[in-house]
Amino acid sequence: xNTNKLNVLILSIVFIVISFLCTPCxxxxxxxxxxxxxxxxxxxFAEYYMGKNKGVNVTVSESGSGNGAKSLINGTCQIAxxxxxxxxxxxxxxxxxxxxxxAHVVALDGLPILVHPSNPxxxxxxxxxxxxxxxxxxxxxxxxxxxLKIVKISRDTNSGTYETFEKLVMNKxxxxxxxxxxxxxxxxxxxxxxxxxAISYAGLGFVDKTVKALEINGIYPNQETITSGVYPIARPxxxxxDGYPKLGTELYKFITIYLSEDGQEIVExxxxxxVTSY
Amino acid sequence: xxxxxRKFINKLFSGxxxxxVVIMTAFLLILLTPITYKGLGAIFFSGTIEYRMLNYKEFxxxxxxxxxxxxxxxxxxxxxxxxxxxxxxxxxKKLEPKKRREIKNQLKxxxxxxxxxxxxxxxxxxxxxxxxxxxxxxxxxxxEKLHHVLYSEEWDYSDPTKPGIQVxxxxxxxxxxxxxxxxxxxxxxxxxxxxxxKFTCYWQFLTDKSKDAHFFGGIMPEILGTIYxxxxxxxxxxxxxxxxxxxxxxxxxxxKIISFLRICMGALAGVPSIVFGLFGLAFFINTIHVSNSxxxxxxxxxxxxxxxxxxxxxxxxxxxxxPNTYREAxxxxxxxxxxxxxxxxxxxxxxxxxxxxxxxxxxxxxxxxPIIFTAAVSVGLPLKIxxxxxxxxxxxxxxxxxxxxxxxxxxxxxxxxxxxxxxxIAIVLLFNLTAIIARARIMKKLRG
Numbered sequence: 001x002n003t004n005k006l007n008v009l010i011l012s013i014v015f016i017v018i019s020f021l022c023t024p025c026x027x028x029x030x031x032x033x034x035x036x037x038x039x040x041x042x043x044x045f046a047e048y049y050m051g052k053n054k055g056v057n058v059t060v061s062e063s064g065s066g067n068g069a070k071s072l073i074n075g076t077c078q079i080a081x082x083x084x085x086x087x088x089x090x091x092x093x094x095x096x097x098x099x100x101x102x103a104h105v106v107a108l109d110g111l112p113i114l115v116h117p118s119n120p121x122x123x124x125x126x127x128x129x130x131x132x133x134x135x136x137x138x139x140x141x142x143x144x145x146x147x148l149k150i151v152k153i154s155r156d157t158n159s160g161t162y163e164t165f166e167k168l169v170m171n172k173x174x175x176x177x178x179x180x181x182x183x184x185x186x187x188x189x190x191x192x193x194x195x196x197x198a199i200s201y202a203g204l205g206f207v208d209k210t211v212k213a214l215e216i217n218g219i220y221p222n223q224e225t226i227t228s229g230v231y232p233i234a235r236p237x238x239x240x241x242d243g244y245p246k247l248g249t250e251l252y253k254f255i256t257i258y259l260s261e262d263g264q265e266i267v268e269x270x271x272x273x274x275v276t277s278y
Numbered sequence: 279x280x281x282x283x284r285k286f287i288n289k290l291f292s293g294x295x296x297x298x299v300v301i302m303t304a305f306l307l308i309l310l311t312p313i314t315y316k317g318l319g320a321i322f323f324s325g326t327i328e329y330r331m332l333n334y335k336e337f338x339x340x341x342x343x344x345x346x347x348x349x350x351x352x353x354x355x356x357x358x359x360x361x362x363x364x365x366x367x368x369x370x371k372k373l374e375p376k377k378r379r380e381i382k383n384q385l386k387x388x389x390x391x392x393x394x395x396x397x398x399x400x401x402x403x404x405x406x407x408x409x410x411x412x413x414x415x416x417x418x419x420x421x422e423k424l425h426h427v428l429y430s431e432e433w434d435y436s437d438p439t440k441p442g443i444q445v446x447x448x449x450x451x452x453x454x455x456x457x458x459x460x461x462x463x464x465x466x467x468x469x470x471x472x473x474x475x476k477f478t479c480y481w482q483f484l485t486d487k488s489k490d491a492h493f494f495g496g497i498m499p500e501i502l503g504t505i506y507x508x509x510x511x512x513x514x515x516x517x518x519x520x521x522x523x524x525x526x527x528x529x530x531x532x533x534k535i536i537s538f539l540r541i542c543m544g545a546l547a548g549v550p551s552i553v554f555g556l557f558g559l560a561f562f563i564n565t566i567h568v569s570n571s572x573x574x575x576x577x578x579x580x581x582x583x584x585x586x587x588x589x590x591x592x593x594x595x596x597x598x599x600x601p602n603t604y605r606e607a608x609x610x611x612x613x614x615x616x617x618x619x620x621x622x623x624x625x626x627x628x629x630x631x632x633x634x635x636x637x638x639x640x641x642x643x644x645x646x647x648p649i650i651f652t653a654a655v656s657v658g659l660p661l662k663i664x665x666x667x668x669x670x671x672x673x674x675x676x677x678x679x680x681x682x683x684x685x686x687x688x689x690x691x692x693x694x695x696x697x698x699x700x701x702x703i704a705i706v707l708l709f710n711l712t713a714i715i716a717r718a719r720i721m722k723k724l725r726g
Contacts, residue, residue, distance in 0.1 A: 029669050031571040031655075040686040043491040043657050044407055050659070051408075059658035059670050061572070062684050063650070074564050076571045118442040120435035146440050184684040196441050205686055209431065262406045269407055270686070 028250050030058045034068020034081030035160050036184040037203035038237050041107055042081050044266045045257050056250050062184065065160030072240055073097055078251055080240040083109070083160030083203070101240045106258040108273040110221035111164055111233040112213035114192045114200050121145045123215030126232055129169055132199060135176030140197060152179045153191045153200035161185065165201055168233045201233075205271035223273050237272065310703075317700020320693045325478035327352045328397060329415035332494055336408075337486055348474055353400075355471035358464060359392070360400060366458040384452045388427055395423040396472060408490035409687075415494065417475035419690065424469055428462055483697055488672075491657055492681060492694050499660040501701060503574070503671030506661065507653060508643040508709075510578025511585060516635055518582075519589030523631075526590070527597045528619055547587035552647040554584045559651035574666035577653020577673075584648055585638040592634020596627040626724060629717045636713030640706040646675040656680050674702040 030049075032042050039062035046058035068080035069087075073094045086094075086101055094101050113129060115121060124132075124143060131137045132150055140148045154175060155162040166172055182188050185202040192198045193210045204221060207213050213221060216232055225231040245251040257263040264274040327348050333339045370378055370385070389399075397413035398405055405411050414420035430449050433442040450462045465472075486496030530536045558580030562568045568576050600623050608618035624631075646654075654676035661671050681695040682688060688695075 029571075031670065033572075036684050039656065039684065040491070046657055047408065047490045048406060057659045057661075057665075057669060059655040059672075061655040061670070062680065067651075076563055078571075116441070117433055118444065120433075120438055120442050141439070144438070146438065148441060186685055186688055187683040190683070190688065210689075265406045269405065269410055 028056045030056060030079065030251060030254055031077045032058065032060045032079040032081060032239075033063060033071040033077040034061075034079075035065040035083040035237070036062040036186070037083040037109065037159075037161055037205070038081035038106070038239065040205050040270050041237070041258075041267060041272060042079070042239070044270055045254065045263070048262065048266060049254050049257065053250065053253070058254065064156070064158040064183075065163075066158040069240070072101060072242065073099055075099060075242070078241065079255065082238045082240055083235065084163045085238065086240065099242045101242065102244050104239045104241065104255055104258070105236040105275055106239050107237045107267045108226055108275060109204050109235055109237050110226040110231045110273075111161065111168070111201050111235065112204060112207050112221045113216060113233075114189065114198075114202060114207065114211045114213060116192055116196050116198055117210070117212045118196055119145060119148075119212065121214065123218055123220075125217050126169060129199075129216070130171070130173070133170060133175050133179060134173060135178065148197040151191075151195050151198040152176065153188055153198055154179045154181050155185070155188060155201070156181045156183050161201065161203065164233070164235045168235075203237075204273070207271065226273055236275075313696070313700055313703060316693075316696035317703075320697025320700070321480050321483050323478055323480070323693070324417035324475045325480070326413070326415055326417055326420055326473035326475050328413040328473065329478065330476075332412050332415060333480075333482075336489055336494065337482065339482060352472055352474055355468055356396060359396075359461070359472070362458065362461050362464070363389075363392075363399075366456070366461075369457060381452060381456075384430070384449060387430065388449065391423060391426040395420060395427060409493045412494075414473070416693070417473065420469070420473055420475070424466070428466060484701065487660055488657065488694075492677075492685065492691055493687070497674070497677075497694065497698055497701065499658055500672045500674045500677050500698060501705070502660045503654075503658075503673040504643050504675065504702065504705060506574050506663075506666050506671065507577050507581060507649060507673055508639050510574060510666065511581035511642040512635065512639055514579055514582035515586050515589050515638070519586055519635075520593050520631060522590045523593035523597055524619060524624075527594050528615070528623070543587045543590060547591070550647070551584055551645055552650075554580055555648040555651050558583070558648060563652060569668045571668070572651070572653050572655065572670035573668050574653055574661065574671050575668070577649045577670075580648045580652045581642045581645060584645065585642050588638045588641070589635055592637075593627070593631045596630025596634065597623060599630060600626045629720045629724070632720065633713050633717050636709050636716070640709040643709065644675055644702065644706055646679055649673055649676055656684070674698050674705070678702065 030046075032046070034042075039060065042060045046060050050056060050058055062081075065080075065082040065084055068077070068082050069090045071077040072080035073090060075097065080101075085103065091101065113124065119140065121140065121143060128137065128143050132143075133152055133154070135152075137143060138150060140146055140150055152175075154165070157163075166175075180191070182191055182200075185206045188200045188202045189206050189208075189211055192200045204226075219225050219231050221231045221234075226234045239255060241251065241255060245255055258267065258274070259276060261276075261278045264276045264278055267274040327345075330340055330345050331349055334342060334345050366385075370381055373381065393399065393410070393413075395413055398410065414423050425446075428449060429446040432445050432447050434445050435442040448462070450459060453459045453461070480496075483496040484501060485498050487498050488500075489495035526536065526539070558576060562576040562579050563572065568579065604622050604626060605618055608622045609615075613621070653670055654673045655670045656672065656677065658670060658672050661669055678695060678698045681691065681698070685691065
């Protein structure tokens with residue numbers, strides 16, 4: 001009797017395995033790795049693409065621009081999402097591995113400075129932000145706000161967003177020791193949502209009602225101010241491929257979505273700024 | 279020591295013991311109750327007509343005629359809303375400029391909120407992204423969005439020395455004296471007719487793939503990925519682990535080298551899992567290229583390394599627990615060493631080995647760090663068995679983390695996250711339950 005029951009167990013396992021085998025077949029794959037800022041765009045493109053091309057499995061990971069670059073250099077992904085340009089070191093490493101990175105600018109992004117919506121501050125100057133992150137300004141009352149300690153949140157140093165911030169705001173000066181580092185745009189926003197005295201920065205697509213974007217030098221980040229270059233902390237968002245993909249391949253079709261009208265609508269509805277204007 | 283003191287100490291000790299057991303149970307309840315309650319919310323909820331329409335169009339669930347009939351009903355209820363919107367647009371032009379600007383801003387906000395609540399306006403082109411093609415699929419979220427339509431969220435900064443206070447201003451106020459004023463009470467009163475909420479059991483949450491980066495659909499790819507990874511880890515770790523355990527306990531001569539090996543294994547068991555993850559990336563993917571990208575194969579190998587020490591240790595203990603008389607009897611009857619290990623020692627040790635293995639299976643299913651760099655992705659399709667050799671997969675443990683920290687719309691898809699947590703815990707519990715049952719069965723069989 002016991003053997004009978006064991007047989008049933010074995011049979012059910014075989015059944016489960018067979019049912020796995022019967023899930024529909026997918027052939028090609030596109031592996032995307034990199035920036036958490038570009039992640040939402042890549043995920044939306046993937047959904048759009050898989051809806052139109054049923055045979056392709058597009059996978060997206062969000063592990064930071066630095067990791068995206070490393071994956072491309074090691075040949076373990078076909079597209080590296082990056083919220084900064086590749087560094088000289090990375091280019092050299094890529095060339096040594098026989099990989100020729102080609103940049104595709106898929107969208108534009110202003111780096112909004114985020115505070116809790118209860119914060120009455122309307123805007124700051126670049127110098128004030130720098131002083132806050134250097135630890136020279138410690139309380140919101142020093143910049144015209146309430147008597148509240150400033151909690152400084154920053155992205156981790158592997159992120160392209162951090163490097164943009166460091167270059168455009170900090171002038172490559174070192175951040176104060178009590179800055180809190182978080183691993184993704186989403187986490188940065190959550191930290192600001194929950195903390196009254198917090199200040200942080202994230203991609204434009206991550207701004208919603210729960211946080212407040214500040215005016216920088218009197219300029220609010222929106223399509224107009226960012227494309228014209230008036231908003232001081234703006235940057236393009238990249239997807240890197242190894243060489244320009246062969247025309248007509250799945251990769252080519254994927255990487256050119258951003259040039260289409262649908263691609264523009266996707267970028268816009270996620271909250272970033274498209275490079276095309278139909 | 280006096281008898282009285284001894285009795286007191288005894289009582290004190292049992293008291294502390296009972297308290298700690300009670301605290302443990304309370305913790306377990308505190309932990310499991312919300313997980314179960316919120317997790318089940320992903321499957322059982324009050325779904326709107328938008329949900330039923332989406333599920334029919336994207337997955338083919340539900341009865342077409344019924345849904346279309348319902349949708350037509352909802353559409354009739356919605357028509358006055360849009361009509362009022364259109365007719366008021368003409369009225370706006372006649373207002374004085376200052377008032378017009380204020381009202382136009384309000385209208386823009388209302389339009390956006392209404393789109394989120396009921397889906398795109400009729401007679402406008404269909405949006406490209408799936409998330410913009412439908413209104414709120416869950417009644418609970420719909421109520422929040424309704425609030426956004428009815429009230430504008432503003433901050434009162436009147437006291438500059440203190441943080442502002444959130445105030446909800448009824449939007450009706452801005453439209454006082456216009457024909458649009460009646461829009462708000464109509465919407466509030468008829469919202470149920472427009473969305474037709476109904477209790478829903480979405481069991482396909484477990485078997486559907488996710489749509490539009492987890493906005494809609496189920497978690498099939500994640501469940502499948504988790505099972506693949508855990509079973510894959512077993513395929514590598516179990517044979518290796520059992521063989522090593524047999525060697526260590528039956529064949530090896532106890533000595534310095536063996537005890538050194540044991541220390542190494544103990545150290546291996548204590549290595550943080552993220553280190554295994556980085557090692558897996560550096561060795562399996564970048565050095566020996568088991569696949570040309572992250573893949574389930576590389577992930578399972580990394581997980582196998584992680585659980586190997588546990589498997590070896592538990593198998594060794596189980597083998598050691600087999601009474602020596604068994605071996606002696608077997609050898610006495612003329613069986614060789616290997617023969618007696620294979621036919622006598624291993625079968626008697628099987629319950630112990632099985633328990634250890636399945637508990638580590640549970641651990642492999644729940645680990646996050648080792649698969650971040652070797653196997654896990656945020657979105658992807660469910661894989662077929664042979665695709666696991668070359669393709670990465672979403673997995674429950676990683677996607678829970680990803681959804682709660684990295685997703686751009688965390689708050690709107692909390693239910694998916696809770697559902698994933700619940701399913702992951704259910705899978706791990708199921709593994710452990712199997713271990714207990716299998717163990718009991720084999721013990722019974724062994725006793726004859």
